[in-house]
Amino acid sequence: MGYTLNFAVVWRNFDLLLGGLGLSLGLAFVSIVIGIAIGLFTAFLLNAKRSIAHGAAVVYVAAIRNTPILILILFTYFALPQMGVRLDKLQSFIFTMAIYAGAYLAEVFRGALLGVPKGLREAGLAIGLTELQIKKSITIPIMVRNALPALSSTFISLFKDTSLAATIAVPELTFYARKINNESFRVIETWSVTCLIYVATCVVLAALLRLLERRMAIPR
Amino acid sequence: MNQSFLDVLWLARMQILQGLGMTLLISALAIVVGTFVGVFVGLALTYGATPLRWLSRIYTDFIRGTPVLVLILASYYILGTVGVHLDAFQAGVLALAVFCSSHIGEIVRGALQTIHRGQTEAAKAIGLTFSQTFLYVLMPQAARQAMPSWVNTAAEIVKASTLLSVIGVAELLLTNQQIIARTFMSLPFYFSCGFLYFLINFGIERFGKYVERRLAISTN
Numbered sequence: 001m002g003y004t005l006n007f008a009v010v011w012r013n014f015d016l017l018l019g020g021l022g023l024s025l026g027l028a029f030v031s032i033v034i035g036i037a038i039g040l041f042t043a044f045l046l047n048a049k050r051s052i053a054h055g056a057a058v059v060y061v062a063a064i065r066n067t068p069i070l071i072l073i074l075f076t077y078f079a080l081p082q083m084g085v086r087l088d089k090l091q092s093f094i095f096t097m098a099i100y101a102g103a104y105l106a107e108v109f110r111g112a113l114l115g116v117p118k119g120l121r122e123a124g125l126a127i128g129l130t131e132l133q134i135k136k137s138i139t140i141p142i143m144v145r146n147a148l149p150a151l152s153s154t155f156i157s158l159f160k161d162t163s164l165a166a167t168i169a170v171p172e173l174t175f176y177a178r179k180i181n182n183e184s185f186r187v188i189e190t191w192s193v194t195c196l197i198y199v200a201t202c203v204v205l206a207a208l209l210r211l212l213e214r215r216m217a218i219p220r
Numbered sequence: 221m222n223q224s225f226l227d228v229l230w231l232a233r234m235q236i237l238q239g240l241g242m243t244l245l246i247s248a249l250a251i252v253v254g255t256f257v258g259v260f261v262g263l264a265l266t267y268g269a270t271p272l273r274w275l276s277r278i279y280t281d282f283i284r285g286t287p288v289l290v291l292i293l294a295s296y297y298i299l300g301t302v303g304v305h306l307d308a309f310q311a312g313v314l315a316l317a318v319f320c321s322s323h324i325g326e327i328v329r330g331a332l333q334t335i336h337r338g339q340t341e342a343a344k345a346i347g348l349t350f351s352q353t354f355l356y357v358l359m360p361q362a363a364r365q366a367m368p369s370w371v372n373t374a375a376e377i378v379k380a381s382t383l384l385s386v387i388g389v390a391e392l393l394l395t396n397q398q399i400i401a402r403t404f405m406s407l408p409f410y411f412s413c414g415f416l417y418f419l420i421n422f423g424i425e426r427f428g429k430y431v432e433r434r435l436a437i438s439t440n
Contacts, residue, residue: 003301066421068379071393071414078400079407163287167386174290181293187301191294199285 009184010193016180020173021197027090027172028159031097035158036151038098039105040140046110057106064103070164072096077168093165097158104154112147113139145216152209156202163198173197225408232399239395240416246391247378249313254320254377255370261321262328263354276325283322288380291315296387312384316377323373331365332358364435371428375421382417392416 010017045057064072077092087095116139124134144151166174177194181187229236264276283291295315299306306314335358343353385394396413400406 068382070382075410160287163289187297202285
Protein backbone atom coordinates (compact mmCIF):
# COMPACT_ATOMS: atom_id res chain seq x y z
CA MET A 1 0.00 0.00 0.00
CA GLY A 2 2.36 2.64 1.25
CA TYR A 3 0.01 5.59 1.43
CA THR A 4 1.24 8.00 4.07
CA LEU A 5 -1.06 10.77 5.18
CA ASN A 6 0.27 14.21 4.44
CA PHE A 7 -2.00 17.11 5.18
CA ALA A 8 0.53 19.78 4.21
CA VAL A 9 -1.03 20.58 0.85
CA VAL A 10 -4.49 20.82 2.40
CA TRP A 11 -3.31 23.21 5.10
CA ARG A 12 -1.46 25.26 2.50
CA ASN A 13 -4.71 25.66 0.60
CA PHE A 14 -6.88 25.98 3.67
CA ASP A 15 -7.67 29.63 2.93
CA LEU A 16 -9.08 28.53 -0.44
CA LEU A 17 -11.36 26.08 1.33
CA LEU A 18 -12.43 28.70 3.83
CA GLY A 19 -13.09 31.18 1.04
CA GLY A 20 -15.18 28.51 -0.65
CA LEU A 21 -17.05 27.91 2.59
CA GLY A 22 -17.76 31.64 2.80
CA LEU A 23 -19.25 31.62 -0.69
CA SER A 24 -21.30 28.50 0.15
CA LEU A 25 -22.76 30.18 3.21
CA GLY A 26 -23.41 33.37 1.26
CA LEU A 27 -25.18 31.47 -1.52
CA ALA A 28 -27.31 29.58 1.00
CA PHE A 29 -28.19 32.80 2.81
CA VAL A 30 -29.17 34.84 -0.25
CA SER A 31 -31.16 31.89 -1.62
CA ILE A 32 -33.09 31.35 1.59
CA VAL A 33 -33.96 35.05 1.87
CA ILE A 34 -35.43 35.11 -1.64
CA GLY A 35 -36.88 31.64 -1.06
CA ILE A 36 -38.71 32.84 2.06
CA ALA A 37 -40.40 35.60 0.05
CA ILE A 38 -41.42 33.16 -2.69
CA GLY A 39 -42.49 30.54 -0.15
CA LEU A 40 -44.61 33.00 1.83
CA PHE A 41 -46.41 34.22 -1.26
CA THR A 42 -46.96 30.68 -2.51
CA ALA A 43 -48.19 29.50 0.91
CA PHE A 44 -50.96 32.10 0.92
CA LEU A 45 -51.94 30.98 -2.58
CA LEU A 46 -51.95 27.33 -1.50
CA ASN A 47 -54.33 28.13 1.35
CA ALA A 48 -56.51 30.37 -0.80
CA LYS A 49 -59.70 29.33 -2.54
CA ARG A 50 -59.50 27.42 -5.79
CA SER A 51 -58.46 29.73 -8.58
CA ILE A 52 -55.94 29.82 -11.42
CA ALA A 53 -53.31 31.26 -9.07
CA HIS A 54 -53.99 28.50 -6.55
CA GLY A 55 -53.63 25.88 -9.28
CA ALA A 56 -50.38 27.43 -10.46
CA ALA A 57 -49.00 27.34 -6.91
CA VAL A 58 -49.91 23.65 -6.54
CA VAL A 59 -48.23 22.78 -9.84
CA TYR A 60 -45.14 24.83 -8.95
CA VAL A 61 -44.66 23.11 -5.60
CA ALA A 62 -45.28 19.59 -6.95
CA ALA A 63 -43.04 20.10 -9.98
CA ILE A 64 -40.07 21.53 -8.08
CA ARG A 65 -40.25 19.11 -5.16
CA ASN A 66 -40.30 16.08 -7.41
CA THR A 67 -37.47 17.13 -9.71
CA PRO A 68 -33.80 16.64 -8.79
CA ILE A 69 -32.10 19.90 -7.87
CA LEU A 70 -29.13 19.08 -10.12
CA ILE A 71 -31.42 19.05 -13.17
CA LEU A 72 -32.94 22.37 -12.12
CA ILE A 73 -29.46 23.88 -11.79
CA LEU A 74 -28.30 22.57 -15.17
CA PHE A 75 -31.58 23.60 -16.77
CA THR A 76 -31.31 27.23 -15.65
CA TYR A 77 -27.65 27.43 -16.52
CA PHE A 78 -27.57 25.61 -19.86
CA ALA A 79 -31.12 25.59 -21.23
CA LEU A 80 -32.56 28.98 -20.29
CA PRO A 81 -30.01 30.88 -22.45
CA GLN A 82 -31.66 29.15 -25.44
CA MET A 83 -34.81 31.01 -24.54
CA GLY A 84 -32.86 34.25 -24.31
CA VAL A 85 -32.52 34.34 -20.51
CA ARG A 86 -28.82 34.81 -19.86
CA LEU A 87 -27.63 34.64 -16.28
CA ASP A 88 -24.07 34.26 -15.08
CA LYS A 89 -23.06 31.30 -12.91
CA LEU A 90 -23.82 32.92 -9.56
CA GLN A 91 -27.08 34.50 -10.66
CA SER A 92 -28.35 31.32 -12.24
CA PHE A 93 -27.38 29.26 -9.19
CA ILE A 94 -29.01 31.65 -6.74
CA PHE A 95 -32.09 31.84 -8.96
CA THR A 96 -32.42 28.04 -8.99
CA MET A 97 -31.81 27.65 -5.27
CA ALA A 98 -34.34 30.36 -4.44
CA ILE A 99 -37.01 28.73 -6.61
CA TYR A 100 -36.13 25.36 -5.07
CA ALA A 101 -36.21 26.66 -1.50
CA GLY A 102 -39.43 28.53 -2.26
CA ALA A 103 -41.24 25.31 -3.12
CA TYR A 104 -40.12 23.57 0.07
CA LEU A 105 -40.81 26.60 2.24
CA ALA A 106 -44.26 27.03 0.70
CA GLU A 107 -45.21 23.66 2.20
CA VAL A 108 -43.60 24.58 5.51
CA PHE A 109 -45.41 27.92 5.69
CA ARG A 110 -48.69 26.41 4.55
CA GLY A 111 -48.59 24.01 7.49
CA ALA A 112 -47.55 26.79 9.85
CA LEU A 113 -50.37 29.05 8.63
CA LEU A 114 -52.90 26.33 9.37
CA GLY A 115 -51.49 26.31 12.91
CA VAL A 116 -52.52 29.92 13.50
CA PRO A 117 -55.84 29.86 15.40
CA LYS A 118 -58.77 31.21 13.40
CA GLY A 119 -60.00 33.27 16.33
CA LEU A 120 -56.99 35.57 16.10
CA ARG A 121 -57.87 36.60 12.56
CA GLU A 122 -61.47 37.17 13.59
CA ALA A 123 -60.31 39.21 16.58
CA GLY A 124 -58.27 41.34 14.18
CA LEU A 125 -61.31 41.86 11.97
CA ALA A 126 -63.38 42.75 15.01
CA ILE A 127 -61.08 45.58 16.03
CA GLY A 128 -61.19 46.90 12.47
CA LEU A 129 -57.84 45.83 10.98
CA THR A 130 -57.67 45.37 7.22
CA GLU A 131 -56.74 41.97 5.70
CA LEU A 132 -53.22 43.25 5.02
CA GLN A 133 -52.75 44.56 8.55
CA ILE A 134 -53.97 41.26 9.97
CA LYS A 135 -51.45 39.37 7.82
CA LYS A 136 -48.63 41.72 8.76
CA SER A 137 -49.10 42.03 12.49
CA ILE A 138 -50.96 38.84 13.49
CA THR A 139 -50.76 35.93 11.11
CA ILE A 140 -47.18 36.19 9.85
CA PRO A 141 -45.44 36.72 13.23
CA ILE A 142 -47.19 33.70 14.75
CA MET A 143 -46.71 31.65 11.60
CA VAL A 144 -42.97 32.40 11.55
CA ARG A 145 -42.62 31.06 15.09
CA ASN A 146 -44.50 27.91 14.13
CA ALA A 147 -42.36 27.48 11.05
CA LEU A 148 -38.96 28.17 12.60
CA PRO A 149 -37.79 24.59 13.28
CA ALA A 150 -38.62 23.48 9.73
CA LEU A 151 -37.13 26.70 8.39
CA SER A 152 -33.81 25.98 10.09
CA SER A 153 -33.61 22.46 8.73
CA THR A 154 -34.42 23.76 5.24
CA PHE A 155 -31.60 26.27 5.60
CA ILE A 156 -29.13 23.60 6.65
CA SER A 157 -30.03 21.32 3.77
CA LEU A 158 -29.87 24.30 1.41
CA PHE A 159 -26.36 24.96 2.68
CA LYS A 160 -25.43 21.37 1.87
CA ASP A 161 -27.03 21.67 -1.56
CA THR A 162 -24.71 24.57 -2.40
CA SER A 163 -22.12 21.85 -3.02
CA LEU A 164 -23.92 21.28 -6.32
CA ALA A 165 -22.72 24.67 -7.53
CA ALA A 166 -19.41 22.91 -8.14
CA THR A 167 -21.01 21.23 -11.18
CA ILE A 168 -21.37 24.59 -12.92
CA ALA A 169 -17.93 25.72 -11.70
CA VAL A 170 -19.03 28.17 -9.03
CA PRO A 171 -15.93 28.39 -6.79
CA GLU A 172 -17.44 27.21 -3.50
CA LEU A 173 -16.17 24.65 -1.00
CA THR A 174 -16.66 21.46 -3.03
CA PHE A 175 -15.23 23.13 -6.12
CA TYR A 176 -11.98 23.93 -4.29
CA ALA A 177 -11.88 20.50 -2.68
CA ARG A 178 -12.07 18.92 -6.13
CA LYS A 179 -9.40 21.31 -7.40
CA ILE A 180 -7.00 20.51 -4.56
CA ASN A 181 -7.76 16.82 -4.97
CA ASN A 182 -7.02 16.88 -8.70
CA GLU A 183 -3.87 18.92 -8.35
CA SER A 184 -2.25 17.09 -5.46
CA PHE A 185 -3.84 13.61 -5.43
CA ARG A 186 -4.00 13.99 -1.64
CA VAL A 187 -7.35 12.24 -1.86
CA ILE A 188 -8.02 11.11 1.68
CA GLU A 189 -6.70 14.30 3.25
CA THR A 190 -8.69 16.62 0.99
CA TRP A 191 -12.02 14.84 1.29
CA SER A 192 -11.81 14.14 5.00
CA VAL A 193 -11.00 17.78 5.74
CA THR A 194 -13.81 18.91 3.43
CA CYS A 195 -16.30 16.57 5.11
CA LEU A 196 -15.22 17.87 8.50
CA ILE A 197 -15.64 21.49 7.41
CA TYR A 198 -19.17 20.75 6.21
CA VAL A 199 -20.11 18.80 9.32
CA ALA A 200 -18.64 21.43 11.67
CA THR A 201 -20.47 24.22 9.84
CA CYS A 202 -23.75 22.30 9.99
CA VAL A 203 -23.30 21.67 13.72
CA VAL A 204 -22.59 25.36 14.37
CA LEU A 205 -25.51 26.46 12.18
CA ALA A 206 -27.85 24.04 13.94
CA ALA A 207 -26.75 25.33 17.35
CA LEU A 208 -27.18 28.98 16.32
CA LEU A 209 -30.60 28.33 14.84
CA ARG A 210 -31.69 26.47 17.96
CA LEU A 211 -30.63 29.51 19.97
CA LEU A 212 -32.74 31.69 17.69
CA GLU A 213 -35.70 29.34 18.08
CA ARG A 214 -35.45 29.56 21.85
CA ARG A 215 -35.25 33.35 21.65
CA MET A 216 -38.30 33.60 19.45
CA ALA A 217 -40.34 30.94 21.22
CA ILE A 218 -43.74 32.04 22.46
CA PRO A 219 -43.38 32.53 26.22
CA ARG A 220 -45.64 30.24 28.16
CA MET B 221 -29.09 19.96 -37.79
CA ASN B 222 -32.73 20.77 -38.51
CA GLN B 223 -34.02 17.55 -37.04
CA SER B 224 -36.91 18.11 -34.73
CA PHE B 225 -36.76 17.21 -31.05
CA LEU B 226 -39.15 14.30 -31.49
CA ASP B 227 -36.97 12.75 -34.21
CA VAL B 228 -33.92 12.94 -31.98
CA LEU B 229 -35.89 11.65 -29.02
CA TRP B 230 -37.08 8.65 -31.05
CA LEU B 231 -33.56 7.92 -32.27
CA ALA B 232 -32.19 8.11 -28.73
CA ARG B 233 -35.03 6.15 -27.13
CA MET B 234 -32.96 3.08 -26.31
CA GLN B 235 -30.22 5.16 -24.75
CA ILE B 236 -32.70 7.05 -22.60
CA LEU B 237 -34.43 3.84 -21.57
CA GLN B 238 -31.08 2.37 -20.56
CA GLY B 239 -30.35 5.48 -18.50
CA LEU B 240 -33.77 5.21 -16.91
CA GLY B 241 -33.13 1.57 -16.07
CA MET B 242 -29.79 2.51 -14.54
CA THR B 243 -31.38 5.21 -12.42
CA LEU B 244 -34.03 2.79 -11.17
CA LEU B 245 -31.41 0.11 -10.45
CA ILE B 246 -29.15 2.53 -8.55
CA SER B 247 -32.06 3.89 -6.53
CA ALA B 248 -33.49 0.47 -5.74
CA LEU B 249 -30.13 -0.92 -4.60
CA ALA B 250 -29.39 2.15 -2.47
CA ILE B 251 -32.85 2.12 -0.89
CA VAL B 252 -32.83 -1.62 -0.12
CA VAL B 253 -29.30 -1.67 1.33
CA GLY B 254 -29.80 1.68 3.06
CA THR B 255 -33.07 0.57 4.67
CA PHE B 256 -31.56 -2.70 5.87
CA VAL B 257 -28.54 -0.97 7.43
CA GLY B 258 -30.69 1.93 8.61
CA VAL B 259 -32.96 -0.31 10.68
CA PHE B 260 -29.92 -1.55 12.60
CA VAL B 261 -28.62 2.01 12.98
CA GLY B 262 -32.02 3.05 14.31
CA LEU B 263 -32.06 0.15 16.78
CA ALA B 264 -28.54 1.03 17.92
CA LEU B 265 -29.57 4.67 18.35
CA THR B 266 -32.56 3.71 20.49
CA TYR B 267 -31.66 0.54 22.39
CA GLY B 268 -27.88 0.26 21.96
CA ALA B 269 -25.48 0.16 24.90
CA THR B 270 -23.89 3.55 25.51
CA PRO B 271 -20.72 3.15 23.38
CA LEU B 272 -22.73 1.67 20.50
CA ARG B 273 -25.29 4.45 20.79
CA TRP B 274 -22.56 7.08 20.67
CA LEU B 275 -20.93 5.43 17.71
CA SER B 276 -24.16 5.32 15.73
CA ARG B 277 -24.93 8.91 16.76
CA ILE B 278 -21.57 10.06 15.36
CA TYR B 279 -22.17 8.03 12.20
CA THR B 280 -25.60 9.51 11.49
CA ASP B 281 -24.64 13.07 12.38
CA PHE B 282 -21.48 12.93 10.30
CA ILE B 283 -23.25 11.54 7.24
CA ARG B 284 -26.21 13.87 7.60
CA GLY B 285 -23.90 16.85 7.95
CA THR B 286 -22.10 16.12 4.69
CA PRO B 287 -23.57 16.97 1.27
CA VAL B 288 -24.40 13.88 -0.82
CA LEU B 289 -22.19 15.13 -3.63
CA VAL B 290 -19.22 15.23 -1.27
CA LEU B 291 -20.07 11.72 -0.02
CA ILE B 292 -20.15 10.44 -3.58
CA LEU B 293 -16.89 12.11 -4.56
CA ALA B 294 -15.22 10.97 -1.34
CA SER B 295 -16.37 7.38 -1.77
CA TYR B 296 -15.26 7.37 -5.41
CA TYR B 297 -11.81 8.84 -4.81
CA ILE B 298 -10.90 7.69 -1.29
CA LEU B 299 -11.78 4.00 -1.61
CA GLY B 300 -9.60 3.64 -4.70
CA THR B 301 -6.68 5.22 -2.87
CA VAL B 302 -6.85 2.83 0.06
CA GLY B 303 -6.92 -0.18 -2.23
CA VAL B 304 -10.63 -0.94 -2.42
CA HIS B 305 -11.19 -0.82 -6.14
CA LEU B 306 -14.80 -0.03 -6.87
CA ASP B 307 -15.99 1.27 -10.20
CA ALA B 308 -18.03 4.47 -10.40
CA PHE B 309 -21.31 2.56 -10.19
CA GLN B 310 -20.34 0.64 -7.05
CA ALA B 311 -18.80 3.65 -5.33
CA GLY B 312 -21.89 5.73 -6.13
CA VAL B 313 -24.35 3.12 -4.91
CA LEU B 314 -22.28 2.71 -1.75
CA ALA B 315 -22.36 6.46 -1.06
CA LEU B 316 -26.11 6.64 -1.67
CA ALA B 317 -26.75 3.59 0.52
CA VAL B 318 -24.70 5.11 3.35
CA PHE B 319 -26.58 8.39 2.96
CA CYS B 320 -29.89 6.52 2.92
CA SER B 321 -28.98 4.45 5.99
CA SER B 322 -28.29 7.49 8.14
CA HIS B 323 -31.64 9.04 7.24
CA ILE B 324 -33.50 5.76 7.75
CA GLY B 325 -31.66 5.38 11.05
CA GLU B 326 -33.09 8.67 12.28
CA ILE B 327 -36.56 7.81 10.99
CA VAL B 328 -36.49 4.40 12.70
CA ARG B 329 -35.28 6.00 15.93
CA GLY B 330 -38.11 8.50 15.77
CA ALA B 331 -40.66 5.76 15.12
CA LEU B 332 -39.32 3.49 17.88
CA GLN B 333 -39.39 6.29 20.41
CA THR B 334 -43.11 6.81 19.92
CA ILE B 335 -43.72 3.27 21.16
CA HIS B 336 -44.35 3.27 24.87
CA ARG B 337 -41.62 1.78 27.08
CA GLY B 338 -44.23 -0.35 28.80
CA GLN B 339 -44.57 -2.46 25.70
CA THR B 340 -40.91 -3.50 25.65
CA GLU B 341 -41.15 -4.15 29.37
CA ALA B 342 -44.28 -6.23 28.94
CA ALA B 343 -42.60 -8.20 26.15
CA LYS B 344 -39.63 -8.82 28.43
CA ALA B 345 -41.98 -9.87 31.22
CA ILE B 346 -43.62 -12.58 29.13
CA GLY B 347 -40.15 -13.85 28.22
CA LEU B 348 -39.61 -12.66 24.67
CA THR B 349 -36.02 -12.24 23.55
CA PHE B 350 -35.03 -8.89 22.11
CA SER B 351 -35.24 -10.11 18.52
CA GLN B 352 -38.70 -11.53 19.20
CA THR B 353 -39.76 -8.26 20.80
CA PHE B 354 -38.52 -6.38 17.78
CA LEU B 355 -40.16 -8.70 15.29
CA TYR B 356 -43.59 -9.05 16.92
CA VAL B 357 -44.02 -5.91 19.03
CA LEU B 358 -41.88 -3.03 17.83
CA MET B 359 -41.51 -3.49 14.10
CA PRO B 360 -45.18 -3.70 13.11
CA GLN B 361 -45.93 -0.45 14.95
CA ALA B 362 -42.73 1.34 13.97
CA ALA B 363 -43.16 0.42 10.30
CA ARG B 364 -46.57 2.08 10.26
CA GLN B 365 -45.14 5.19 11.93
CA ALA B 366 -42.15 5.39 9.64
CA MET B 367 -43.92 4.71 6.36
CA PRO B 368 -44.52 8.33 5.23
CA SER B 369 -40.95 9.44 5.96
CA TRP B 370 -39.58 6.29 4.38
CA VAL B 371 -41.38 7.07 1.13
CA ASN B 372 -39.99 10.61 1.28
CA THR B 373 -36.49 9.22 1.66
CA ALA B 374 -37.01 6.91 -1.30
CA ALA B 375 -37.95 9.88 -3.48
CA GLU B 376 -34.95 11.76 -2.06
CA ILE B 377 -32.66 8.89 -3.14
CA VAL B 378 -34.07 8.85 -6.68
CA LYS B 379 -33.30 12.57 -6.89
CA ALA B 380 -29.87 12.14 -5.35
CA SER B 381 -29.03 9.43 -7.90
CA THR B 382 -28.62 12.23 -10.49
CA LEU B 383 -25.40 13.15 -8.68
CA LEU B 384 -23.82 9.92 -9.88
CA SER B 385 -23.60 11.57 -13.30
CA VAL B 386 -20.77 13.66 -11.85
CA ILE B 387 -18.54 10.59 -11.43
CA GLY B 388 -19.57 9.21 -14.82
CA VAL B 389 -22.29 6.66 -14.14
CA ALA B 390 -24.51 6.56 -17.22
CA GLU B 391 -27.83 7.07 -15.47
CA LEU B 392 -30.74 9.05 -16.82
CA LEU B 393 -29.21 12.51 -16.41
CA LEU B 394 -25.84 11.61 -17.91
CA THR B 395 -27.41 9.90 -20.93
CA ASN B 396 -29.44 13.06 -21.51
CA GLN B 397 -26.32 15.16 -21.17
CA GLN B 398 -24.61 12.96 -23.74
CA ILE B 399 -27.50 13.49 -26.14
CA ILE B 400 -27.36 17.23 -25.48
CA ALA B 401 -23.62 17.27 -26.15
CA ARG B 402 -24.35 15.64 -29.51
CA THR B 403 -27.38 17.67 -30.57
CA PHE B 404 -27.16 20.95 -28.60
CA MET B 405 -30.85 20.60 -27.77
CA SER B 406 -30.38 21.43 -24.12
CA LEU B 407 -33.80 22.93 -23.52
CA PRO B 408 -36.07 20.04 -24.55
CA PHE B 409 -33.81 17.30 -23.24
CA TYR B 410 -33.24 18.80 -19.80
CA PHE B 411 -36.96 19.42 -19.65
CA SER B 412 -37.98 15.91 -20.67
CA CYS B 413 -35.36 14.45 -18.35
CA GLY B 414 -36.70 16.48 -15.44
CA PHE B 415 -40.20 15.42 -16.36
CA LEU B 416 -39.23 11.72 -16.21
CA TYR B 417 -37.87 12.21 -12.70
CA PHE B 418 -41.04 14.04 -11.80
CA LEU B 419 -43.11 11.07 -12.99
CA ILE B 420 -41.02 8.59 -11.00
CA ASN B 421 -41.19 10.62 -7.80
CA PHE B 422 -44.84 11.46 -8.23
CA GLY B 423 -45.50 7.75 -8.64
CA ILE B 424 -43.55 6.96 -5.48
CA GLU B 425 -45.46 9.63 -3.59
CA ARG B 426 -48.84 8.29 -4.76
CA PHE B 427 -47.77 4.75 -3.90
CA GLY B 428 -46.72 5.93 -0.44
CA LYS B 429 -50.11 7.56 0.16
CA TYR B 430 -51.83 4.35 -0.95
CA VAL B 431 -49.77 2.12 1.33
CA GLU B 432 -50.26 4.53 4.20
CA ARG B 433 -54.02 4.37 3.75
CA ARG B 434 -53.95 0.59 3.62
CA LEU B 435 -51.88 0.34 6.79
CA ALA B 436 -54.06 2.85 8.57
CA ILE B 437 -57.24 0.88 7.82
CA SER B 438 -55.81 -2.41 9.02
CA THR B 439 -55.28 -1.01 12.53
CA ASN B 440 -58.88 -0.04 13.07
